[in-house]
Amino acid sequence: MTLHTNEEQRLLLMGCGGVGGVIAGGLLQGGRDLTIVTRNEKIYRAISANGLRVTTPEGEWNAPATVYTHLDEIEGPFDVVCLVMKGTDVEQAARDVESHLAPEGYAVTFQNGVVEDRVSAILGRERVVGALVGWGATMHAPGVSEMTSRGEIIVGELDGRLTPRVQRLKATLESIGPVTASPNIYGVLWSKLTLNCATSATGAVTGQLLGEMLRRNAGRRLALAIMSEAVDVAEAHGISLEPVGGTLDVYQLYLPPERRGGGWGLDLVLKHAIMLAVGTKFRRLKSSMLQSIERGRPAEIDFLNGYVAERGQEEGVPTPVNAALTAMVREVEAGTRNISPDNLEELLHC
Known part of the structure; x- marks a missing residue:
C-alpha cells in the first residue's frame, strides 16, 4: 500500500487543547480529511455540538469536525497521526495508535521537550517525524482555541533526509500557517529544549512569571547555566543547534563551566x-509546567530538564543544575516543597 496523495490522506489528530485545536482547525479549514480524538469529555461535547472555533492573527472561523473519545470507536487505517498531547501522555498514545497506522503511515510529534526517541522505541524510528510549533496558543474554553503569537511549524525526518513524505507533510500543514522542512530537526528541537529548560521548570518552582524571574540577576544567571548545560549535552551527542525562531542563536548565551558560578565580565553583558x-518581551508568560502542577496534572519535567540530565549521564557530561531542578520539581509535585522564589537561590549553589 502506498502513501496517499495530499487530497486522499486520512489524518488523525490526538489531543485537542490550545495547540491541538489550532492545528485541527487549520487542517479542517484546508479541506483535509481529519478525525479528532480527545479524552476530555467537555472538549468532545463542545466540538460535537458547535464544531471547532479557532482564532488566529489572520482571522476567526468555525469548523465542523468529526470527533471521538476513544480510538476503538474508529476504523483505520490512517496515513498521518498528529500527536498533540502532553509529553507525559505521548508514549501511551503511541501504543494505542500503532494498530491504526497504515502500512506506510507515520506519527508526527508536536510536544514540548524531546519525545521522539521514546515514540520511536514504540512505533519504529522510520514511522516518526519530528515537529516543532513556533507559535503560542491557548484554549479559552472547550473547543475554542486561539493562536496567540505568530511563528512557524518546523518538521523533519529524524535522520535528516528531506523525503517526499516530509515535503508532503509540509504542504498539508501549510493550511495552518508557515511551515519549514528541516534537515536538522534534532538541532531545532534541542534549541527550543534549551530555552524551555530555562523557563518552564524555573517558573514551576518559583511561581513567578518569566518577566519577574529574568528581571533578577540571579534569575538570568540560573537560566544561562541551565541552557549552557543543555548545549554541552547536545554537543556530546553530536547535535548542532539551530537558531531559535531563525534568529536567536543559543550559542551566544553559552557559558563555559568555570563561568557558571558567578562573577562578571564584558562577555556577560x-x-x-x-x-x-x-524577559521583557514575554514578561507575562506563565510556565506551562506551573499551570500543570496547579491543575493537579503531571509535570513534563522528564521531557525537559530531566531529559537533559539523563542524556548528559549517558555521555558523562555534568548537569548539576538541570538535575537539581528536576529533583526540585518532583518535590513540588509530591507536596514536600513549597513553590517559592527562594528556590531559585538554592539552585544557584548547585
Whole structure:
C-alpha cells in the first residue's frame, strides 16, 4: 500500500487543547480529511455540538469536525497521526495508535521537550517525524482555541533526509500557517529544549512569571547555566543547534563551566542583555509546567530538564543544575516543597 496523495490522506489528530485545536482547525479549514480524538469529555461535547472555533492573527472561523473519545470507536487505517498531547501522555498514545497506522503511515510529534526517541522505541524510528510549533496558543474554553503569537511549524525526518513524505507533510500543514522542512530537526528541537529548560521548570518552582524571574540577576544567571548545560549535552551527542525562531542563536548565551558560578565580565553583558530582552518581551508568560502542577496534572519535567540530565549521564557530561531542578520539581509535585522564589537561590549553589 502506498502513501496517499495530499487530497486522499486520512489524518488523525490526538489531543485537542490550545495547540491541538489550532492545528485541527487549520487542517479542517484546508479541506483535509481529519478525525479528532480527545479524552476530555467537555472538549468532545463542545466540538460535537458547535464544531471547532479557532482564532488566529489572520482571522476567526468555525469548523465542523468529526470527533471521538476513544480510538476503538474508529476504523483505520490512517496515513498521518498528529500527536498533540502532553509529553507525559505521548508514549501511551503511541501504543494505542500503532494498530491504526497504515502500512506506510507515520506519527508526527508536536510536544514540548524531546519525545521522539521514546515514540520511536514504540512505533519504529522510520514511522516518526519530528515537529516543532513556533507559535503560542491557548484554549479559552472547550473547543475554542486561539493562536496567540505568530511563528512557524518546523518538521523533519529524524535522520535528516528531506523525503517526499516530509515535503508532503509540509504542504498539508501549510493550511495552518508557515511551515519549514528541516534537515536538522534534532538541532531545532534541542534549541527550543534549551530555552524551555530555562523557563518552564524555573517558573514551576518559583511561581513567578518569566518577566519577574529574568528581571533578577540571579534569575538570568540560573537560566544561562541551565541552557549552557543543555548545549554541552547536545554537543556530546553530536547535535548542532539551530537558531531559535531563525534568529536567536543559543550559542551566544553559552557559558563555559568555570563561568557558571558567578562573577562578571564584558562577555556577560550581551548575554544578560539578551535575557533581559526575552524577559521583557514575554514578561507575562506563565510556565506551562506551573499551570500543570496547579491543575493537579503531571509535570513534563522528564521531557525537559530531566531529559537533559539523563542524556548528559549517558555521555558523562555534568548537569548539576538541570538535575537539581528536576529533583526540585518532583518535590513540588509530591507536596514536600513549597513553590517559592527562594528556590531559585538554592539552585544557584548547585
